[in-house]
């Protein structure tokens with residue numbers, strides 16, 4: 234009896250496990266654009282368009298390679314609107330008796346497939362360098378799951394930047410040479426734009442009609458939608474931006490939203506690029522003398538370190554992870570996250586860029602939008618929903634540990650050894666946002682005081698019992714104690730007043 238081979242929208246790899254395990258002479262590939270996925274949250278229109286355009290092109294590629302593909306378009310009147318429903322429909326049409334799938338990257342969908350009244354074989358997703366079992370072994374019996382130690386294991390396993398069993402250059406991590414502010418530079422290369430072809434244009438019209446009310450601009454749409462385009466984007470990054478990646482990794486500039494970042498996360502997460510090929514390409518650039526070690530090591534660490542590590546955490550922690558709220562933060566996400574006016578220039582820029590591009594780089598996500606939400610005590614589940622909706626690369630396996638864990642400390646310190654909070658000083662040091670802000674970053678109190686300055690202390694005092702004994706945070710509490718008591722009271726009262734204005738819906 235023939236089988237159905239499920240290929241999800243983020244499994245667009247010719248060698249994905251389910252396709253490797255299938256028989257193209259006998260089995261039927263099932264792909265489906267469905268509201269059950271496209272409206273599971275209100276995804277940014279560019280994200281939906283990228284996924285649908287890439288799915289259509291991948292299905293055409295499979296057909297060209299001799300596969301039979303049953304492809305459901307979003308506007309198919311016969312569609313059940315769900316992945317599970319489409320599998321049942323194709324089974325009824327063809328008499329297929331079982332399903333072969335690569336395990337999805339979200340518990341919700343794994344549970345839906347498990348509940349199907351058909352035998353379903355879920356194969357491990359070996360597009361990742363570290364299997365779930367391997368991560369569980371690594372995590373077992375460890376008191377702390379620090380990314381840095383996991384990363385060293387991944388370096389050993391892959392042989393990337395290794396020499397005679399040790400790290401190239403003698404150090405595992407060159408971050409001391411990274412993380413500089415950046416200056417505007419007219420000659421900094423812009424990421425390549427991919428003009429929509431006829432397939433993408435048809436998808437753009439569909440998305441415009443069906444998802445036009447979602448947060449975010451659909452056009453201009455310039456993302457690559459197939460492997461060839463994704464490889465061109467990678468080559469562009471390696472040649473033009475990788476040499477400056479390390480130094481500019483944490484910088485933020487109003488006029489340059491992408492700086493020297495790669496913009497390849499959407500392609501990696503869809504399966505159009507493979508993590509090892511990307512890292513090997515970066516290593517080759519270093520060996521050829523085309524990029525410095527600090528940049529290449531930093532870039533490789535993000536991919537074989539952070540990316541693999543957060544996936545390990547997501548599956549280790551189980552479906553309840555997104556409900557974690559250790560700090561018991563309960564405030565509603567303020568409308569400024571959806572583009573409502575704000576006087577805070579940093580947030581205004583980060584949100585506007587997100588609306589226009591469906592992209593913000595790591596430090597904008599962590600130290601602007603994430604930092605503010607944490608300082609202001611926003612419900613981490615709402616913060617998680619926001620990140621899952623607004624970014625082109627957002628899938629729960631990668632988004633949730635970054636948001637719930639790294640950014641909001643809602644898992645109690647599993648991912649982050651200390652909360653990523655800062656006053657305005659950090660943002661001022663790493664960006665040019667403060668120069669155009671109606672608040673003053675140097676004002677610590679008073680009507681002009683930067684809200685990050687006020688809320689920083691409010692956060693630390695709210696959670697004093699939890700963080701005071703953290704060796705990396707003790708010194709800030711001692712700074713607080715040295716402050717004159719009248720000033721301390723004023724700062725906390727002004728922070729309270731700011732939060733009250735925000736909750737009342739005033740422009741802050």
Ligand code: FAD
Nearest residue numbers: 494495496497498535539540594595599626627632635640
């Ligand atoms: P670069 O800065 O050029 O980095 C190169 C690659 O490294 C990225 O393409 C990405 O694959 C990988 N990488 C870097 N940092 C991380 C990280 N912390 N976790 C996983 N991979 C990483 N990344 C996503 O892919 N999807 C998400 O939904 C997502 N949500 C995030 C939410 C928050 C709150 C934070 C703080 C970070 C999040 N990240 C997420 C991580 C990171 O911000 C993006 O991977 C990165 O900005 C993608 O842009 P880039 O390709 O230009 O990355």
Ligand code: DLZ
Nearest residue numbers: 241242265266267270271337338339628
């Ligand atoms: C994100 C997404 C969207 C928007 N739409 C679809 C879709 O219509 N069909 C599909 O197969 N996959 C889609 N996806 C990706 C899935 O939601 C993704 O596979 C799971 O969230 C697991 O990562």
Ligand code: SF4
Nearest residue numbers: 577579657667670683
């Ligand atoms: Fe952001 Fe404060 Fe700087 Fe304004 S002054 S841009 S609110 S950090």
